[in-house]
Amino acid sequence: MVKLVVQTPEGVEIRQDLAGVGSRAAAAFVDGLFFLVVVAGLGLLIAIAASVRGGGAETFLLGVYLGGILLLGLAYPFVFHVAQDGQTPGKKMVGIRVVSADGSPASTAQHLIRSLLLLADLLPVPIPLGFWLIAISPEHARLGDLAAGTIVLRVGDEARAPEPRPTDRWSTLIDRRLPLEPHAA
16 A cells, blocks of 8 residues: 655654545545436426426526536535545545645645546546546546645544543642553553
């Protein structure tokens, strides 16, 4: 498994796993299903509106629908990445996150670049170009990642370890020392 290794100024190495083609494809599948449900719902609403309205409105509403699908397809990853700290619903379910190439949170501009290049990554060659690039690049990066300077990392269980002494307070201790067991020190 390929890892991102970041060395802090204190000399501590932080290692994180890069997401591969399998986890990214699974996240894309989940996001695709979610997107299809939204698009189908909008299509149903527009079909109902067109049947009620009548008279030439069908063509206009069809154009709005098709244009809306394109805009929604570009906005979906951008909005979720910015609002959910680099995760779409599919990425959250699979346990991966988009970050900057140095491991820090990705900026809004980086998320925008990734989203705009999504169309190029979806070009079928016979498998989408983005999947080929993820499979062959050492950083497991698609075209949008390369242009934006981002990577996709696996994120572990972010649940914090429980406090060893949640009821102890410094002000209530008699000798101002916390009696820690060796494993908690």
